[in-house]
Amino acid sequence: xxxxxxxxxxxxxxxxxxxxxxxxxxxxxxxxxxxxxxxxxxxxxxxxxxxxxxxxxxxxxxxxxxxxxxxxxxxxxxxxxxxxxxxxxxxxxxxxxxxxxxxxxxxxxxxxxxxxxxxxxxxxxxxxxxxxxxxxxxxxxxxxxxxxxxxxxxxxxxxxxxxxxxxxxxxxxxxxxxxxxxxxxxx
Amino acid sequence: xxxxxxxxxxxxxxxxxxxxxxxxxxxxxxxxxxxxxxxxxxxxxxxxxxxxxxxxxxxxxxxxxxxxxxxxxxxxxxxxxxxxxxxxxxxxxxxxxxxxxxxxxxxxxxxxxxxxxxxxxxxxxxxxxxxxxxxxxxxxxxxxxxxxxxxxxxxxxxxxxxxxxxxxxxxxxxxxxxx
Numbered sequence: 467x468x469x470x471x472x473x474x475x476x477x478x479x480x481x482x483x484x485x486x487x488x489x490x491x492x493x494x495x496x497x498x499x500x501x502x503x504x505x506x507x508x509x510x511x512x513x514x515x516x517x518x519x520x521x522x523x524x525x526x527x528x529x530x531x532x533x534x535x536x537x538x539x540x541x542x543x544x545x546x547x548x549x550x551x552x553x554x555x556x557x558x559x560x561x562x563x564x565x566x567x568x569x570x571x572x573x574x575x576x577x578x579x580x581x582x583x584x585x586x587x588x589x590x591x592x593x594x595x596x597x598x599x600x601x602x603x604x605x606x607x608x609x610x611x612x613x614x615x616x617x618x619x620x621x622x623x624x625x626x627x628x629x630x631x632x633x634x635x636x637x638x639x640x641x642x643x644x645x646x647x648x649x650x651x652x653x
Numbered sequence: 654x655x656x657x658x659x660x661x662x663x664x665x666x667x668x669x670x671x672x673x674x675x676x677x678x679x680x681x682x683x684x685x686x687x688x689x690x691x692x693x694x695x696x697x698x699x700x701x702x703x704x705x706x707x708x709x710x711x712x713x714x715x716x717x718x719x720x721x722x723x724x725x726x727x728x729x730x731x732x733x734x735x736x737x738x739x740x741x742x743x744x745x746x747x748x749x750x751x752x753x754x755x756x757x758x759x760x761x762x763x764x765x766x767x768x769x770x771x772x773x774x775x776x777x778x779x780x781x782x783x784x785x786x787x788x789x790x791x792x793x794x795x796x797x798x799x800x801x802x803x804x805x806x807x808x809x810x811x812x813x814x815x816x817x818x819x820x821x822x823x824x825x826x827x828x829x830x831x832x
Contacts, residue, residue: 485708520760523669526710531737531744543744547737550747554709554759555733558717561703562755565724569699580828581696581821583799586779587806588705588817592675593775595811600768607784613773615694617683625684628669628767628774638743639759650772 469538470545476503477530477549482557491526495533505537526550656731658804660690663735671764672771677712679778681719687781690759691723695786702821712736795796798831 476498484491492515499505506514514536518528527550534546540604568574597610616622662684662699670677675691685691692700704714713733717793720732785791788799802824 481709485706495759516761517757518662520671520757520764521743522669523667523676523743524710524712524736527713527737528740529742530738535744543741547741551709551713551733551737554707554713555707555717555729555811558704559721559729560723561707562718562729562807566701576832577828578699578702578824579674579789579799579832580824580826581702582695583717583803584784584806584820585698585701586782586787587803588810588820589675589678589701589775589782590779591807591810592782593772595767596672596768596772598670598774600772602769602772604741604814605768609769610773610776613770614777614780615773615779617759621687622679623688624774624777625665625669627770628671628680631770632669632671632763635763635770638766639762642762643755643759 470541472503473534473542474545474549477534477546478553481526481550484552489525492591494527495529498535499537506533656679656728659720659732660735661722662689663732664738666712667736667739671767674711675775676771678715679775681712681715682778683712685715685719691703691719694782694784698782698787702825705817705821711750796831802827 476604477495480491480494482500484494489509496511500508500511514532515529517523518532521528527547530546530550531543532543534540538545569578597607602610609631613627617624656660659813666677666680666684683699686694686697699710700715704711704718707714713736716732716736718731720728720730724731783803788803790796790799790800806820806824810817
């Protein structure tokens with residue numbers, strides 16, 4: 467029980483104080499879990515992060531769940547997950563009540579009028595950065611273009627588009643796996 | 654009924670949410686603004702800004718807010734929990750499977766193939782937020798300040814990796830001054 471509480475409290479603090487999403491949180495988690503508490507050895511921690519990164523879902527929650535589960539089983543997994551999300555839920559609930567009250571105020575409305583176009587920019591920028599980091603060539607540029615066309619123009623649900631992309635990528639990954647296996651067999 | 658819808662929407666997003674916070678944000682935008690119309694496009698933009706500026710994962714913040722505005726306190730807990738539910742199941746059943754090296758390379762290769770599509774998904778979400786509600790002064794003979802904010806914000810974020818919180822604060826200040 468004591469360990470579960472420690473897990474909860476560690477992730478609660480991380481959830482309450484890290485701004486800037488999953489990757490900002492990661493260094494905090496490493497500091498606590500690997501360096502301070504020594505719950506998980508360094509190498510295993512990073513192996514685990516490599517796996518968690520390719521899983522769907524909220525990265526912070528996946529990381530929390532894995533650490534909790536690895537350190538203290540089911541109890542631990544729930545402790546870390548709740549620790550990671552309770553600060554968010556509490557803060558947003560408090561803000562939501564305030565925000566809905568004051569949204570119509572002219573001052574607030576003017577501030578958000580300035581913020582909205584910036585939010586659009588903040589969504590477009592990472593998508594292009596992702597295209598760059600995925601090393602999209604002129605040939606593979608067809609994938610994001612078709613995706614945009616299907617979702618934005620034809621209003622097809624992104625769920626179907628992602629499902630189709632998952633199937634396609636899985637086939638691609640299996641082919642690559644086979645290729646490397648053949649290479650290994652030859653050499 | 655609304656509880657079932659929240660559960661379904663956020664479980665779905667938890668399952669299909671590959672590729673980080675912005676990918677999930679795009680899925681949420683489609684379901685919540687375009688499909689179910691639980692939020693207006695301006696309210697969504699406002700919430701993204703607020704989520705960026707408060708600690709915690711953006712998608713949890715958005716789920717909590719959507720749940721709260723559609724079905725009150727219970728709805729907020731349900732939406733956040735639904736978003737985590739696929740992850741909870743994964744930690745038991747799938748993670749062990751992927752801890753083997755072979756399956757892990759398969760998975761990360763799959764993600765490599767998936768990335769260009771996810772980038773398209775996020776871009777589409779940005780495009781569908783480019784409307785007259787979020788850019789009210791767009792057009793001939795108008796001030797077009799919103800367009801300037803968007804372009805400057807994009808350049809600062811994409812080329813100079815400016816801190817998003819700083820950009821939100823600055824654009825809010827511009828809004829206060831010019832509108």
